[in-house]
Amino acid sequence: MAGHRIYKVSFASIYPHYVAKAERKGRTKEDVDQIIFWLTGYDRDGLEGILKDGTDLETFFTNAPAPNPSRTLIKGIICGVRVEEIEEPTMREIRYLDKLIDELARGRTMDKILRKA
Structure with a gap:
């Protein structure tokens, strides 16, 4: 299945893109x-260990120490797909x-991003 190839990409290879996207909009690495x-x-x-050892995305999410139960409150469209409708667990986490x-x-407050408000 072609979609599963992304799971073998190292988290360290995409992390800088997350940071760069945030920084372009005036946010910080610490926010990410x-x-x-x-x-x-x-x-x-x-996180530093993950970034150093080349852990792939699937392992990063599968071995997450404490996935936040409030993550199921994350709704909306990303890459043209409704997040809450993604059935494959690893892809949904990504x-x-x-x-x-x-x-x-987009400038949302951290409280809203972290589903506190």
């Missing part, structure tokens, strides 16, 4: 990291992160 920590339960050391980074780049 806060989103990742909230979504997955990784902490600073865990798109959750994509959606949150998009919200960050």
